[in-house]
Amino acid sequence: MLMTAPVWPNSAFVRPATPQEESAYVNLVTLTKAEAVYAGSRSLEISADVNASAWTAHQSTLARIRTLGVDWDGDDSLPPSFGVWVRAGVFLNVLRERYPAVPPTRIALSPDGLLAFEWYDGDLFLRAEVGESDQVEWMSSSPNSPTKFKTETVAELRAPEQGQVWQPAEVDAPDYAFAL
């Protein structure tokens, strides 16, 4: 499962796993410090490699998206503005810094030029949409539960300077980690 609890942690934490949960936990849910907990686990090493390539692939996808023009899908859709693209890059780095073991499943581009990061895991769905402001719109859906939304202001997305685009900012308090 992408999220094991209905509430996201407000800060980095080490989640103690029961023996029954450990396997699934290592493979699927590793928020923040799970690497330290399971250091030496072969499955985790493999998982870390997979995750690293996933993050790299997402950066490549973002780079490709920058090359898109109007009508990129043949349906007259808009490409992201430079500002949206920059903020998405910064936010991707923020996510990687904080949740290295949980790369997004995919990057999505809206027909109106907004960029979103999406996590799919079975019936669970999580989406973070980056637009023209420093706010990120989170959306989550799970079976038997109404779709939830949360808007979050991410300081790192505020008027980033061009030279800092790909530099992950130092963050003391992960204020983007929130309860959905």
Next chain:
Amino acid sequence: MATSRGRRARLRLRTLVRWPWYFETTPVSRSEILLRRIPNFQNYCFSEESTGKLVVALDAFKPNRSRDTDGMSFYREDFTTREEVASDHPPAVGARVARVTVQELTALGIKEIITDPQDGPAGHVYIPALRYVDRNTLTKDEKRERDKISFALAQHATKNGLWARPGLADPVKM
């Protein structure tokens, strides 16, 4: 032959009883199925890694700024075929066709489906509640409501299955 009532429905077992009086302008009934063309991009539909099953993305059901200014466009399956819908102004990468039932739409609170005969595939309809609007002009709640509906439609379309012309390549990367 086209009339002021639009074109007649396709003659099928499903439409047989009312076929003589069943035209494009006939109001949409709850038992109908609507079709929507989706560009063959991974942005709109992608293979689930574990199962290989095609998943329709939320963005496939966001209104298009050119086509959906009056409302989100669909075609009635009683009047046209998936082949015709896929062939209507297809993007260079090709298109797939998603199916959504009217019952699924009404369950999402969508009550108004306008019949709108046009050139091209028969049975064009649009949903005014899902017309294209600059997102910057929407309130937060309106944006969320729209995203909720787009996601639900994508889920239904995934469950109902995507049609593709035989030989169509896998969805193309952006």
